[in-house]
Each structure stands twice: as structure tokens, then as C-alpha cells.
Amino acid sequence: MRACMPPLGADQFDHEDPSESRQQSSFFNWYTFGISFGGFxxxxxxxxxxxxxxxxxxxxxxxxxxxxxxxxxxxxxxxxRNHVPEGSPLTRILQVLVVAFKNRKLQLPEKLEETQEESITEQGSPEVPDKACINAGKDGPWSVCSAKKVEETKAVLPIFISSLIGYMSNPLLFTFTVQQGGMTNTRLGKIHVSPATLFIIPSAFQMALLPVYDRFLVPLLRRRTGYASGVTHLQRIGAGFAAVILASAIAAVVERKRKADPGQMSLFWLAPQFFLLGVSDVTSFPGLLEFFSSEAPRGMKSIASALFWCELGFSSWLATLLVQVVNRVTRRGHRGGWLEGGTLNTSRLDLFYWVVAAVGLLGFVNYLYWASRYKYRHDPRVVVEPSADQDSA
Structure with missing residues (x-):
């Protein structure tokens, strides 16, 4: 259901229509708002x-x-508007990867047009997938691929892989920030906040930030940049990854202060990192959804949205792996690792947060590399209708 709802919503808007293009960007903002409101x-x-x-x-x-x-x-x-996909997009991706692997030792010709009737639009990714277009003398979809198939694969996989590390910090911060909240003074005036309901705080930030972003910030940025979404999809995603790095550093400082005075620090001290997590979900979450949906070819839209949810799952798995690696590396004799204490007061969560910030920074640099090389399939700028004077000229 999560994989099909975003592309179904995106299919209701026409990329070629300037007003509908802006509405599609707004749809993903309000779709994310709906998820946050439902959780709230x-x-x-x-x-x-x-x-x-x-x-x-x-x-x-x-x-x-x-x-x-x-x-x-x-x-x-x-x-x-129901656009029925044709064929299996997963099969097309596998065909490109398999054929490219078979042809990995072959040299690309100077002009790819010599191997295919259609030219390949450069997506800024490595040339290895392009080798799937080389005709090695055998016919069939598992021996040579069309330029269209290669474009479909190159449009999704590089950003998908590079975003994995960038998103890995989110599940760690959400999980441990809630645990931190349970170890603080959770009374807000006369109200006692249960640790189980601490997720209300980032959800509330998201719900407050999304309408502000969609109704005020996007129109302002659109006038300055000319992009339909105010900024490009990849810029928006990058802003979210940067916010998570900053949240990790702040969380490390706050955790060190909390351990110095256990049980006395107010829950309000966690507000900055909760706020930055909300900023991340307002930017990177709908940004990735919109990127995968708008940039994927028509036949791959559903699977591209599914890749986004797979990315969240893979990132959570990598986050668990990072916890295990850190515990193993920091384990000394009978002393447990940084996160193996009985409570957070006997753990070194503050140092682990710095590790998360460092890993997030490395992932962010890697993401910037691929994002800077990416060429959009659809122009993200607002289409400006020519005036009557321009037409006559």
C-alpha cells in the first residue's frame, strides 16, 4: 500500500503542465503530513x-x-488517472545488471550510437551500466539491452545506493532520542509525558513544519530559483541529511549533559534534536519519495516508490549493524561495549552519537558526489509561458 499510494497520487498530475507540476510537489508534502497526522x-x-x-x-x-x-x-x-505499467520493471533492471556484468571487460565504443539506434542520456553514473548496450554477437534481452532500459536503471540505482548511508542515522536518532527522553524529567507543567508517546514530539514538529514549508517557503524559493518545488529534489534530500548530522552532534552534547545530572534534566533539552529530526523528515522523506516517483520512467514508478521503502528498511538494518560493530570494537574484557550498559547512564551514548555524526558526514559527502553528477530526466524548473510580445518576435 505504501509503495502504490505515492505513484498513484503522482499520476494525477501532468509533468508538462506548469500548474500541475507545482501541485505534484505539494501533494508529496501533504502526503507526508497525512502520515505524520495519522501517527500523531x-x-x-x-x-x-x-x-x-x-x-x-x-x-x-x-x-x-x-x-x-x-x-x-x-x-x-x-x-x-490510472497509468497501467507494462512488463516487470525488476526484470528490466536485472537484465541491465546481468548484461553489464557479462560485458564488463569489453570497451565502450567512442560513440554509443554505434551499438544502439538510440543514444543514452548521460545520468552522471559510472559507465558500467552503459556496457549493457554493447552487442557481443548474441540476441535476446539477457544478452543486449536497449538504451531505454539502461536509462531506467541509471535513473534510480545510484541515488538509491548513495542515500542508504545518509538515511542510516535517522532510525538510530529516533530510537535513542526516545530512550533519552525516558531518562529525563518528563513533566511538562502538570502533565506527565509517557515515554511511549514521545514520538508525538517529532510528529508534531513535522506537522507544524510541512504547511509552513509548502505554503510559505516553497513559493518564496520558487520565485528566487525558478524550480517548481522551490529547490531540486536532490537539494531537498541533501538538506535533510545535513539536518541529521547536526542533530547527531547536538544529541551527543545533550547526552553528555544529561549523564552529568541523571534524572534532573528537563525533556525540553531534547527539543533541538527532535526539531532537526522533524526538519529531516520534512525535507529528505518527501524529497526522496518525489524524486523516485518523478524521475523513474512511467513503467517503473511503483517499483521506484517501493525502492524508497526498501531504502528505509536497508538503512535500519545498517543502523543495527553499526550498533553491533561499535559494541564489538569498544568491548574490553569484562566491560561491555558503549551501548551494552544496563541503562543509558552506564553506557556511552554520547560517544556513539559522534560516531553516528561521522558516518552521516561520510554518507553526505558520498551523496553530494552522486547528486552533483545526476542529470534530471524532467526539467525541475517552472515552465514559463511566453508572452504575446515574445511570440510576435
């Missing part, structure tokens, strides 16, 4: 129902809400 309601309403009325009531309300969402989606069926 769940953390308040559903958690309260399950704790006070019973899990059966909580699950029952969830089922009713899902049914309501299904009815709303169904009501719009007569109005949707």
Missing part, C-alpha cells in the same frame, strides 16, 4: 484506548479507521 492520532487516541479501554477496543477502532480510508479511496475510483 495513533500515539494519542489509540494508545489511550488500549491503556484505558482495552486492546480489543483499540484494535477495533483501528479496523474501523482503515475501513473508512478504504471507502474514501474507493469513492475516488471514477476520477483517478
Amino acid at each position: 492520532v495513533g500515539l494519542i487516541l489509540i494508545v489511550w484506548l488500549e491503556n484505558n479501554k482495552g486492546w480489543d477496543i483499540g484494535f477495533g477502532v483501528c479496523a474501523l479507521l482503515i475501513l473508512l480510508g478504504l471507502l474514501v479511496v474507493t469513492a475516488g475510483l471514477p476520477l483517478y
Whole structure:
């Protein structure tokens, strides 16, 4: 469902129409807002129902809400633009990778037009995928690929791979920031904030920032830069990765202060890193969704959105691997690793945050390298209609 909803929404807008192009960018902002709002309601309403009325009531309300969402989606069926994909995009990607591997020792001709009728649009990625176009004397989709297939693969994979490390810091920061919150003074006036509901804070920041970004910041940036989304997709993603690096550094400083006075530090001290996590989700989250959906060829839009969710999963797996590696490296005899203490007070989360910041910085530099070489399939600038004077000239 998560893989299909973004491309379905994006299909309702025409890239060639300037006004619809701007509306598509706005759609991804409000789609992300909807995810944040749903999580916000769940953390308040559903958690309260399950704790006070019973899990059966909580699950029952969830089922009713899902049914309501299904009815709303169904009501719009007569109005949707439905672009049916042809063939399997995964098969096309595998064919390019397999053929490129077979031809890895072959030399590219000076002009790729000599091997294909169509020329390949340079995407700024390595020349290895281009070798899938070399005809080694055998026919068939697993022996030689068209330029279109190569373009489809090159449009998605480099940014997907380079974004993995950049997004790896997010699950770590979310998880450990909530644990930090549970070790602070969680009273906000007369209200006691349960650790289970601490995710409300980044969700609230996201919900507050998204309308401001969409309604005020994007129009301002659009007038200055000429881009339909205010900035390019890759610039927006990069801003989110930079925010996470800054959040990691701030979290390290705050954690060191918290350990110096356990249990006394106010939850408000976590507000800066929660805020920066919200900034990251306002920028990189919808930015990656929009990038994969808008830049992927029509036949790959659904699988491109699925790649985004796969990226989140792979990043979480890499984050778990980083925790294990750090614990193993920092383990000394009977002393556990930095994150193997009984509580955060006996762990070295502050030092681990610096490691996360360093890894995030390396991933950010790698991302900048690929992003700077990428060539957009669709012009991200606003199409300006010519005036009558220009037409007559």
C-alpha cells in the first residue's frame, strides 16, 4: 500500500503542465503530513484506548479507521488517472545488471550510437551500466539491452545506493532520542509525558513544519530559483541529511549533559534534536519519495516508490549493524561495549552519537558526489509561458 499510494497520487498530475507540476510537489508534502497526522492520532487516541479501554477496543477502532480510508479511496475510483505499467520493471533492471556484468571487460565504443539506434542520456553514473548496450554477437534481452532500459536503471540505482548511508542515522536518532527522553524529567507543567508517546514530539514538529514549508517557503524559493518545488529534489534530500548530522552532534552534547545530572534534566533539552529530526523528515522523506516517483520512467514508478521503502528498511538494518560493530570494537574484557550498559547512564551514548555524526558526514559527502553528477530526466524548473510580445518576435 505504501509503495502504490505515492505513484498513484503522482499520476494525477501532468509533468508538462506548469500548474500541475507545482501541485505534484505539494501533494508529496501533504502526503507526508497525512502520515505524520495519522501517527500523531495513533500515539494519542489509540494508545489511550488500549491503556484505558482495552486492546480489543483499540484494535477495533483501528479496523474501523482503515475501513473508512478504504471507502474514501474507493469513492475516488471514477476520477483517478490510472497509468497501467507494462512488463516487470525488476526484470528490466536485472537484465541491465546481468548484461553489464557479462560485458564488463569489453570497451565502450567512442560513440554509443554505434551499438544502439538510440543514444543514452548521460545520468552522471559510472559507465558500467552503459556496457549493457554493447552487442557481443548474441540476441535476446539477457544478452543486449536497449538504451531505454539502461536509462531506467541509471535513473534510480545510484541515488538509491548513495542515500542508504545518509538515511542510516535517522532510525538510530529516533530510537535513542526516545530512550533519552525516558531518562529525563518528563513533566511538562502538570502533565506527565509517557515515554511511549514521545514520538508525538517529532510528529508534531513535522506537522507544524510541512504547511509552513509548502505554503510559505516553497513559493518564496520558487520565485528566487525558478524550480517548481522551490529547490531540486536532490537539494531537498541533501538538506535533510545535513539536518541529521547536526542533530547527531547536538544529541551527543545533550547526552553528555544529561549523564552529568541523571534524572534532573528537563525533556525540553531534547527539543533541538527532535526539531532537526522533524526538519529531516520534512525535507529528505518527501524529497526522496518525489524524486523516485518523478524521475523513474512511467513503467517503473511503483517499483521506484517501493525502492524508497526498501531504502528505509536497508538503512535500519545498517543502523543495527553499526550498533553491533561499535559494541564489538569498544568491548574490553569484562566491560561491555558503549551501548551494552544496563541503562543509558552506564553506557556511552554520547560517544556513539559522534560516531553516528561521522558516518552521516561520510554518507553526505558520498551523496553530494552522486547528486552533483545526476542529470534530471524532467526539467525541475517552472515552465514559463511566453508572452504575446515574445511570440510576435
